[in-house]
Amino acid sequence: MPKLSVMSYYCFVHLLIVITIIKLSSCFPSGAPADACENLTPRHTGTTPITENSPYTLKAITGNFEYSSSTDQGIKVRIDGPPFRGFFVIAVDAKTGERVGKWAQLKGTNTIDACSGITHGDNKRKKSATLLWIPPEKGSGGISFIATVVKSFSEYYTPITSEADKK
Known part of the structure; x- marks a missing residue:
């Protein structure tokens, strides 16, 4: 087996460190993972929410809310503000605190039915x-x-908690 020079060894170790950092700091460009349901955080390594x-x-x-069999009777929810790359939204019964309902999967979104959640489909x-x-x-x-x-x-x-439009 050939011996590695000291320089080759350091280059190899440096490469492993860079790969590890990239892997640890990866985000979720196609939406939050299902385990984000627990506390609504995106699991971005080394960060804390504001x-x-x-x-x-x-x-x-x-x-x-009240259920209707008509498919267009859902509740529209809108996120506004400065440009952003991702989101995760859940629906909660105001009385019980239980996560309820489901989301229509629209273009650019992914639903997480296990917790009545919806997330971005791209970053x-x-x-x-x-x-x-x-x-x-x-x-x-x-x-x-x-x-x-x-x-x-x-x-x-x-x-970020919803406010009902006053229209």
Whole structure:
């Protein structure tokens, strides 16, 4: 077996370190993983969420739900603010705190049915996102939407709670 020179050894070690750092700092360009359901954080290594003074708003056309068999009776939810790269939104029954309903899978989104969640489908810059939440087939009442919005790998805001439009 040939002997490695000291320089070759250091180059090899450096390469392994770079590969490890890249692997550890990888993000999720096609949306949050299902395990993000637990606490709505994107699992970006070495980062912490910003929990105050979010520049983003999360608006719903109403704060109440009731199931209708018509497919266009969902609740529209919109994220606005400065350009962002990702998001993760869940729907929560305002009375019980239970995650309820499901999301319509629209272009550029991925749904996570296990926790009534929806996430981005790519990490392209977005000016806004309009989503459609479908109520559960049983029940009615108040609904809240809670989001995490990712501006960049190290800058993300959570929790952002919905406000019903006053229109």
